[in-house]
Amino acid sequence: MRYSTTINGKNFSFANLRILMAKASPKRAADELAGLAAESEVERAVAQQLLAKVSLRHFLEEPLIAPEDDEVSRLILERHNSEAFAPIAALSVGEFRDWLLTDDSDLSAIAAGLMPEMVAAVSKIMRNQDLIAVAKRCRVVSRFRNTLGLPGRLATRLQPNHPTDDPRGIAASILDGLMYGSGDAVIGINPATDNLDNVYTLLNLLDEIIRRHDIPTQSCVLSHVTTSMALMQRGAPVDLVFQSIAGTEAANRSFGIDLAMLREAKAMAESLNRGSVGNQMMYFETGQGSALSANAHHGIDAQTCEARAYAVAREFSPLLVNTVVGFIGPEYLYDGKQIIRAGLEDHFCGKLLGLPMGCDICYTNHAEADQNDMDNLLTLLGVAGCNFIMGIPGADDVMLAYQSTSFHDALYLRQVLGLRPAPEFEAWLEKIGIFDGTNRLTDNRLKTTLLSDFSKLGELQL
Template sequence: MNLTTTLRGERFTFPGLREVFARANEVKSGDQLAGLAAATERERVAAKVVLAGLTLREILDHPLIDPDEDEVSRLILDAHDAEAFRPIAGLTVGELRDRFLGDDCDGEAISAMRPALTPEIAAALAKLMSNKDLIVAASKLRVVTRCRNTLGERGVLGIRVQPNHPTDDLAGILVSAADGLMLGCGDAVIGVNPAADSVETVAAILHALDRLIRELDIPTQACCLAHVTTQLEAMDRGAPVDLLFQSVAGTEAANRSFGIDLAMLREGRQRVLEHHRSRDVAWAGEQAMYFETGQGSALSAGAHHGVDQLTLEARAYGVARAFDPFLVNSVVGFIGPEYLFDERQIIRAGLEDHFMGKLLGLPMGVDVCYTNHADADQNSADNLLVLLTAAGCNYFMGVPCSDDVMLNYQSTSHHDALAMRRLFGLRPAPEFAGWLERLGLLRGLALVDSAPARKAILGGIRSAVESPGGPRG
């Protein structure tokens, strides 16, 4: 394996594959914080040249993290399809990049290679692509999933309504959800991040959202984004769980910092599938998981093993795809400027994450977001939102006025979602679009201001609040 190259008389030799991967990455403050980043642009280019010349076989045969020490590495290798890999094993990373970007290579051809691709190969490809390349390649790919509705089809843009509340006031959560529904959002999921991770709070939120969905017969799903163990205990006490949520990362140690391991995720998925069958719901299928990720999570946990944050993010997708999720979401700017310093880095990371996730077969959404101490603003978020819509992102967040009053960060609003649908000629999930049309809120691609529809939705909120066992306050 040749890890040496010469650029205009200057010789660059990299001590190992980890260093090649890290130095070839675009500028990220997290890699600089970890001491992994290229020292100069010349070194970055040299690392890209070396990476482009490596074969896929060389990458597969030299794991960046020892599988004897890390269960995520073992999962990646155990899931790899050696037979599908054989025809492309001799290709270099540069050759595979060129193939994917060629006009004669469509999404079906790329998707056929998925079983042969490891997260590290996906990361290597992303490092050799420009922002435009990431958009072009990702736009070829569709990943369709089904729960109460169908997400990911071409021509569809889903939105997660995120009605968080700083005190978990249930009436406040439901009113915020109504705001999103009246603006045509909520087809991906109505997902609440609880301020308190208690079983009682999580159960109350799940019951309230379920009442709202049943009262209005909404073809969507609910989720309370608490720790997996909290959700499962709430389920054991009778709370309805549509999607089981968990944040995941790209190393065993990072996942351990989240209080999880792969066995816990396997058990949780199985229990939720059994729960769905016991509820005898017509929409029950195999896609019952919702994962969130973000570049920098392993480094923030001191669990990065000297591997750059882009590659670790790809490995998190290796974890996610083992569980056939309904939704995956990169919360791209949430961890903070220590890992993605400014709008340039956030935009780059969002495009990388979306491409890598889609390439590995995941139903990727992106929370286009930033924290208030990052060098970014709503204009830069708008830029990434437009670029990701062009790339075919499955769904975005819908937060009232783009300002999450519980998590204290900036995201995208329901109005931003409407703008993207109008600009690109996109519709909500087909079942959800049909519901909006029956309410009188949607006509073709246009959202309609309908007083009867608003009255119906607010009536549903009132019934969910006032029903027996319903929320109070």
């Protein structure tokens, strides 16, 4: 279907919905690199006006990728819940925006009726404050060994990466993070190598720390899903199964996965029954531009491809979904402004689709961004109700070589917005003497038994 209009005597025409959505996207480097972006701000504004008039029903009639060619498209259409869709079925994209901003309905009730393309479309005609206001209303709670996503709570992933996977260095970073109240979302290591024996060692290190100190959290080594499956067969203590995912079948193939493989991995992890308050054990990471990197975007803009990845995540009821927003680099999100916008879009789209969204608020050193930009996005996402952020020593990942958020950043956000850790983890922090019962660090936390115990772990010299 062609979308056309004439404004001040000038004709604008967009050949199909896929092109219309790409032209309506806020400016970003990925779409310019792919040759999909609007050629001017005028064309972008016209595309947004036309997109606002598109019926939500039309997204069911004009798939961006034919379902016979793409298993993600098939999944989206097969899982669409017409009953949940009914309250908004008669609306256009623009009317849906107005409804989201003015209606006080429970947004979780429509999540199963929303296609990712609908959510991506409405985000394209929303201001940053609109994205924040709507996302704030979407509470998505998930559980494994603690409860994440409750109102008034902010969790952190403690990310103790090390360039050589040295257990002593990793343990030191874990201790550092715990001493600042980080780690309730997950203690998660990106391994320097995906070697089975190496990952097995790291899993046992994390399991030993959590069990020895009875920490109400979960561990994860962010290896490929096939590595996790092999290690589960070996009897390794796998809490969360991790995988990077994307919004097209071809992009997921470039990661070496498909939906059937993810289903098999989830079934294996469920059979271990390692959770205590719940059994949501999948952890997914995404990022705008991943499909373009694999030349598997099918001419779809980066933000819409990202939203389609959330359909994959939603299929597996994950504990955590993390958009690693500025990690790929300035070729995809050029500067701080684009990173901030993308982070707010991703959080909004994921939450509206019913996902427990977190964000790695980050940038690479060759991007036109700095830590002040990350402070801005950090604060905005805190206001928007983001489920979790990263906690990295000094905000500088020495293994992956990018800049993110620190343990201190999480303390800042919790204090200025009155947010607290996951309830089970907060109780542990108070019991161990790190927090004082008022969401603040205690004066005597350096006397906690954690210090003496960690000094023995791996013969650390602390």
